[in-house]
Amino acid sequence: MYAFASMAPIQLKIPKTSQKQDEGSRWTVYHIEVSFPNNLRRIVFRRFSEFVSLDEKIRPFDDTETLPNLPSKSWFQSTVTNEKFRESRRVALQGYIKALSKSPWIEMKEVKSFFNIEDNTGNITKESSLGPVEWIQLFHECKRDLHASRVDLLSGKNSTIYGQTRSLYTSKRSTDLLYASLHRLEQMNALGPGEVFRRRDMLDKLSSELVSYQRTMKNMAQPMSPPKSSAEVPASSSPGSPFKPVSSSSDQQNSLHSTPSSNRVLGKSRSQETPTTRKLDNVGLYQLQNQALMSQDTQAETLLPTIQRQKEISMAINNEVIEQNAMLDDVSHETDLNRKKMRRTKDRLRRLG
Incomplete structure (x- = not known):
């Protein structure tokens, strides 16, 4: 009998499948999602034949028949061409790995290797747990989640402050982990200089998108309407403000005059004022442009x-x-x-x- 040590629970599931193709054949790949107790996830790709090999290593020790049987092979159906057969096999394999995660066999060396689980599972939150492949997987997952959060925010589906803050915090934590992991991979020479530069550029763009999402979230949390006149502008403005406050009543009248102000330039080509912009002062014009961009x-x-x-x-x-x-x-x-x-x-x- 095998001797096992205690181990933190790990959640296993197969959310989807994909097709791989070689020169002369095609096969189905099962995406196994490994979720650790600290909310870190990892994707492992395995074929059905690899499941069979793993089961053959476990069965001699399973005297009590704890694990369910694997789905049988079929000579008349193929998971490549038959979608229903592929889905039924995915569901059966998902039940198999869920039972495996709750059994003592999860700590076998062969099982850990199959699910790409490291021995130092207690330190899985450290950046050392992210290899080059796991780094790419986490990056694409973070980018996909950030994009989905932005779509939900703009469409009004995620209107609660708690949901917005949670998605923002999760994205920031994943981004920090990606930066730390990339620095470690660079020190270990696990990636070439060109690949490190490419991934750092990808992370910088992701960070910019994260900052843009945070800015959009703040703007939608505090909606602002264009002021009717310059009287609503405070007497002092910040150094980074794109406009200057109008202090006198004569300046207010000039800003609301039907002819364009000589002090306001709409672009380098001095575009002409429109009936809409002519009614607004600098603050209103600035906010109108922001609303147009958000639309x-x-x-x-x-x-x-x-x-x-x-x-x-x-x-x-x-x-x-x-x-x-x-x-x-x-x-x-x-x-x-x-x-x-x-x-x-x-x-x-x-x-x-």
């Missing part, structure tokens, strides 16, 4: 679900075409065999005649 961002974000849906439809069409081509190849092969049989039959009838 454009919202419209762009609303297009994302449509584009993603088009992508899914295109991939489904591609899979259908591949399946139809395989069926046509089978029909063509059978036709060639029947043609050869007919030719041999004719030759024999000719000899008999």
Whole structure:
């Protein structure tokens, strides 16, 4: 019997699958999500044959039959072409690994290697737990979550302060972990200088998006309407303010005059005032531009679900075409065999005649 030590609970699930292709074959890859107690997640990619190899190593020690049996192989169905069969196998494998996570076999060396679980699980929050592959996975996950939070914020789905703050905190924590992990990988020479530069540039862009999301969250939490006149502008402005306060009533009248002010320049080309901008002072014009930019961002974000849906439809069409081509190849092969049989039959009838 195996001797085991106590270990913190680990959550295992298979949220989705994907297809891989080689020169002469295609196969299904199962995405195993490993969730640690400190909310850190890791994605491991495994084929069904690897599940079978792991099960063969565990079965000799499973005297009480704690683990469920793996789904059986099929000679007539394929997970590559049959979506229902692929989904049923995914569900069965997910039940298998969930039972495995609650069993003592989770601490076997072979099982840890299968799920890419390190021996120092208690220190999994340290940056040393992120290798080059895990770093890329966490980066894309953080970028995807930040984008989804921004879409929900602009569309009004995530209107609670708690939800916005939680998503912001999670993104910041993941970004800090990515920076620390990249520094460690650079010191260990695990990545080349060019790759380190590329990943640092990716992180800088992600940090900029995070700052933009935080700024948008603050602006939406405190909506501001354009002032009707310069009288609403405080007497003193900050050094970084893009406008100067108007202190006298004569300046207020000039800012609301029907002709454009000689002190305000709309761009380098001195664009002409419009009926809308002519009624606003510098503060109102600045806020109007911000509202226009936020409106454009919202419209762009609303297009994302449509584009993603088009992508899914295109991939489904591609899979259908591949399946139809395989069926046509089978029909063509059978036709060639029947043609050869007919030719041999004719030759024999000719000899008999």
